[in-house]
Amino acid sequence: MDEVPLLEVRHLDKVYENGYHADRDISFSIPSGKLVGLIGPNGCGKTTMMRCINKMHMPTSGDILIDGESVMPKTPAEVARLVSNVPAEMTASFGLTVFETVMLGRYPYLQNMWWETEEDESIVVDTLKKFGVYHLQDRALNMLSSGEQQRVLIAKAYVQNPRLMLVDEPTSHLDMKYKLDVMEYLRAMIKQDMTILVAEHDISLMARYCDLCIIMKKGQLIAIGEPKKVITEELIREVYEVEASVGFDRDGEIYVLPKRYKGPPEDEVPLE
Amino acid sequence: MPEQTDALRGIPFSCDKLKFVSDIKQDVLLSDGVKDSVDSWTDDISDDEMFSDTVSRYAKSVRVRIAMIVLLIVVALFAAIYSIQSGPLCGDMIQTIQILWDYMLGQADLDDSVVHWTLYATPPVLGALLGGAGLAICGAVMQSVLRNPMADPYTTGISSGASFGAALAIASGSILVQISSLTVLLAFAFSMIPVLVILLISKMTNASPITIIMTGIGIMYVFNAATSIIRLVAGGTAMSALDNWLMGDVQLVQWNDLPVMAVITVIGVIVSMYLASRINVLSTGDENAKAMGINADKLRIICLILTAVVSAGIISFTGLIGFVGLVCPHIIRMFIGADNRYLIPASAAFGSALMVVAHLVGKMVIAPTLVPVGIIMACVGGPVFIWLVIRKNKSTW
Structure with a gap:
């Protein structure tokens, strides 16, 4: 392997203080x-x-490498310049405008912790334009529609200029049009030498837009690979315990249609 | 389970052999609109009209905000001087400034009656100036840090703790000296109890902002009940002295209280302005703040301690004054936005101006009786605040 992988997760284990074992020995x-x-x-x-x-939680054991360097010894500010994050929910903050919200993404780069520079401003204006929210810049964030808010949050993560962007359930409140819109923007961003890890429940959407899929169940990595190879009826049955038909439409695009919940299989061995 | 994936469990998997479309024009998944927009992503925009337009607009909005802050400071100072010279037997405004200047340099002629009455009228006004600023920044910081529009020294229990301390001091015999240092000391000490409880709970349970507010409200009820018990037991003169304190009035402020109030307020303003950009990030959520490299819990605790010390320090001298801390930041947010770098100084200036004006009105409205600032502010400010909320609520929170 010549190229250093952008993200490498080695034997990641996370046990919460209350004893909940969330991640078990994940490597990819x-x-x-x-x-x-x-x-x-x-x-x-x-x-x-x-x-x-992104070191929001400390792993119980294991290591995370970005560009071949472990993030563990890095300071939070250094990590913030490598990894940005689009949370599943944005807390409504007292009417910050779209411009101000996106400007917050420049925080890890602020020199004197106070004033943004002309460069920061130009990056923000540029990004607002890219994501088609330029005309909304003076509106309060919490007055926008969910689709527009999601774009703004992605723009905010984008101005952080990260190597890796983590996006948590970006389309969960969105209609079809905005779902596609968000996925297209994510896809456009990877052309800018950015890598994006997106958690999402809409498997058809993931299968269509993602280069790679990682499948997890009960804290374990089940599979990783090209969507068309990985996503199968057997896999859906094992991971979600539902019957689903996985098919291809006329354009050869994969789709997943959930059909019925059949309950846990009798012979299931608990993943303990 | 497909075979090729089963083998992957637990071992590092690399996908660098897979080939993907890297030319965006070839990517069938992207619509033309996005392709076109991405094409322009690499364009240099520094001479773009849109860009210069936004930058100049932003610069203008910054200038407007700074101008508003300066204006508010000027209004506060002007109101303060006017308020001092409006007292009985005082000179005009120029003379007042001259007297205060001389006094600061230690050259004032204390035997002169004008000087005497001017200096007599000054401490409450300066107390209003400092107290308004301090309480307003407490409200602004608490609301942003706890992400709750209801947060202020009242809802976090700090005021109630202070009341209890003051009640204890007054009932235990310091009635003779109306506002003795014992009252101040006990008020301050007891206002730290809610802070300690909140800190303890947030250490124990990884408390969310909501938990903190709920805890504060719980503490508030306990202390209010305890204060009522003291009030009942004490009775008589102690009761009226205590009522006086609970109504809250800057008239209680003496010359030797001012240095402490000034130090506390100035430290509060400087530290909160230094933290303002961090508070901005924190106000958009803990997850966001952590992703930006900010230790959200630590910052929240620092801010809570800061606001507790400032508000307790001020309330201890002036008695319970509500309204300023809760309402000033909201009114300012409607006009200059939620960016804490401007919100904090603007709230401080506005709080000062509001308190001074309320004190002035309180002196004049049914003279010679002094109406406490808290009452004036609530009577006039409450309806104004409701009107502003109804008019502007759609774009504020």
Whole structure:
């Protein structure tokens, strides 16, 4: 292997203080410039893993490497310049405008912790334009529609100019149009030498847009690979315990149609 | 389970052999609109009209905000001087400034009656100036840090702790000297109890902002009940002295209280302005703040201690004064936005101006009776505040 993988997770284990074992011995690596989907049932450890990657939580054991360097000895500010984060929920903050919200993404770069420079401003204006929210810049963030808010939050993560962007359930409140819109923007960003790890429940959407899919269940890595190879009816049955048909439409695009919940299989061996 | 994935469990997997479309024009998944927009991503925009437009607009909005802050400071100072010279037997404004200047340099002629009455009228006004600023920044910082529009020294229990301390001091016999140093000391000491409880709880349970507010409200009820018990037991003169304190009035402030108040307020303003950009990030959520490299819990604790010390320090001297801390930041937010770098100084200046004006009105409205500032502010400010909320609520919070 010549190229250093952008993100390498080595034997990541995370046990919370209350004893909940969220991630069990997860290892994988992803190359630079890919859109990577993270799929798994609720509570399977996706969010915990993402939080370990940007050191929001400390892993119980294991190591995270970005560009071949471990993030563990890095300061939070250094990590913030490498990894940005689009949280699943944005707390409404007393009417910060779109411009101010996106400007907050420049925080890890602020020289004197106080004033933004002309360069910061130009990056923000540029990004507002890129994400089609330029005309909204003076509006309060919490007055925008969910789709527009999501774009603004992605723009905010983008101005952080990271190597890796973590996106947690970006399309959960959005209609079809905005779902596609968000995925297209994520896809466009990876062309700018950015790698994106996106956790999402819509498997069809993930299969269509992602270069790679990571499948998790109960804190363990089940599979990683190209969506069309990884996502199968057997896999859906094992991971979600539902019957689903996985098919291809006329354009050869994969889709997943959940059909019925059949309950846990009788012969299931608990993943303890 | 497909075979090729089963083998992958637990071992590092690398996908660098897979080939992907790197030319964006070839990417069938992207619509033309996004492709076009991405094409322009690499364009240099520094001479773009849109860019210069935004930058100049932003610079202008910054100038407007700074101008508003300066204006508010000027209004506060002007109101303060006017308020001092409006007292009985005082000179005009120029003379007042001259007297205060001389006094600061230690050259004032204390036997002159004008000087005497001017200096007599000064401490409450300066107390209003400092107290308004301090309480307003406490409100602004607490609201942003706890992400709750209801947060202020009241809802975090600090005021109630201070009341209890003051009640204890007054009831235990310091009635003779109306506002003795014992009252101040006990008020300050007891206002630290809610802070300690909140800190303890947030250490124990990894408390969310909501938990902190809830804890504060719980503490508030306990202390209010305890204060009522003292009030009942004490009765008589102690009761009226205590009521006086609970109504809250800057008239209680003496010359030798001012240095402490000034130091506390100035430290509060400087530290909170230094932390302002961090508070901005924290106000968008803990997760966000942590992703930006900020230790959210630590910053929140620092801010809570700071606001507790400042508000307790001020309340101890002036008695319970509400409203300023809760309302000033909201009114300022409606006009200059939620960016704490401007919100904090603007709230401080506005709080000062509001308190001084309220004190002035309180002196004049049914003279010679002094109406406490708290009452004036609530009577006039409450309806104004409601009107502002109804008019502007859609774009503020």
